[in-house]
Amino acid sequence: MGNLHNASTESLQQLDALHHLHPFTDTVALNKKGTRVIKRADGVYLWDTDDNKYLDGMAGLWCVNVGYGRKEIMQAAFQQMQQLPYYNTFFQTSHPPVIELSARICELTPEGLNRVFYCGSGSEANDTVVRMVRHYWSSMGKPGKKIIISRENAYHGSTMAGASLGGMGPMHKQGGLPIPDIEHIMQPHWYKHGFSESEEDFGLRAAKALQQRIEEVGAENVAAFIAEPVQGAGGVIVPPSTYWPEIQRICKAFNILLVADEVICGFGRTGQWFGSDSFQIEPDLMAIAKGLSSGYLPIGGVVVSDRVAEGLERGGDFNHGYTYSGHPVCAAAALANIEIMQRERIVENAGNTLAPYFQERLARFAEHPFVGQTRGTGMLGAIQLSPDKSGNAGFEKDGDIGSACRDAASENGLVMRAVDDAMILSPPLIITTDQIDELFAIAERSVEATWQRFQSGELGS
Ligand SMILES: *Cc1c(COP(=O)(O)O)cnc(C)c1O
Secondary structure, eight states, rough: OOOOGGHHHHHHHHHHHHHOOOOOOOHHHHHOOOOOOOEEEEEEEEETTTOOEEEEETTTTOOOOOOBOOHHHHHHHHHHHHHHHHOOSSSSSSOHHHHHHHHHHHHHHHEEEEEEEEEEHHHHHHHHHHHHHHHHHHTTTTTTTTEEEEEETTOOOHHHHHHHSOOOOOHHHTTSSSSSSSSEEOOHHHHHOOOTOOOHHHHHHHHHHHHHHHHHHHHHGEEEEEEEESSSSTTTTOTTTTTTHHHHHHHHHTOOEEEOOOTTTTTTTSSSSSSHHHHTTOOOOOOOOOOGGGTSOOEEEEEEEHHHHHHHHHTOOOOOOOOTTTTHHHHHHHHHHHHHHHHHHHHHHHHIIHHHHHHHHHHHGGOOEEEEOEEEEEEEEEEEOOOOSSHHHHHHSTHHHHHHHHHHHHTTTOHHHHTTTTTEOOOOOTTTTTHHHHHHHHHHHHHHHHHHHHHHTOOOO
């Protein structure tokens, strides 16, 4: 524990402003306001340095699936540190935690995915994906297959390749992105792009965009298609039921590898172990991170199918890896996390009991006059605020109302994220039904208060 453990909020904020650059943040605006300093957490709750308590409706950043305060994970990490705090997996070496974790992950992943490559995060997992799928095709005698097709408004991380795969305009504007040979097609966001047609028709149209792009650039140049089973950071966008089967068909028909970015969906978020299980996707590769260790320590990976593994084996050395690939302490923490999930049947309970309750509470929100749509699946939800109850119009300026609602929720003791004007929920999977009631009671109060301010003209129209 550092020396500042009992320092005042104000002095912590001042030091933070002086020396800490925050991710995805306007530093000047933040430092004017001061950061919220989070001091401790337990279960689904967080406390800040002024002892305000918050229900964490976002499970950190979509990751603390088993909740905070799990002694078993801490002990596993501590014991592993004593035994072997670090060793690499590069030079024909391995160690027990990474061996056990790999076997455990492959028991859980969809059939045919039996090898794991490790890294430290979801972004690194997707960087690995880019090099891996290109190297795969090269090893198979098709070095021309390089293009990776992704989607607008996708999130695949913040490294050069991760952000390039992602379809976030504001990210592409900074740092000279995207890197070459990445293509983006439309996202399956019915509320935004398909409002006047049925969800089923729209789902097919959005999937057909993949086929069109493959035909435009030539299948002989396309390595893979990558997508989140459910887009998370883009605003919890659940694709129509017709979308994934058609995507799957197109990938098979054109011999394109299908990559499922399971960084959010994996490890129970959708009510099954993987989003690929929930949507009957048969991926060739899966990126994992976040819920793999419930965020207790940083670890990510790419799980590959036997087909991809065999192709890579033909290619000899794969010249790629990270100092912390398969870090023993992170692997031990991930193993303890998975053991908890299995022993407490967290995924089954989330899927069978919590998710139906959570989704029912979420759906009720759609009646509110300030809500244009609710959407969700499993333990993911979005409440789309809109000034236009019967249509799908947004506010004059994207995001201001959402931010106001987020701040109101925070004042009321709930962490809820705003993606433009959609309020996002992704609570720990160990939340109880009483705590779900508490979550929605605060969310309702916060949306109501924001609506009142909007109606009175206090917030932009
Ligand atoms: C968070 C996220 C990433 C990036 O993971 P990091 O650990 O932040 O690098 C990649 N893909 C998806 C779908 C994510 O939600």
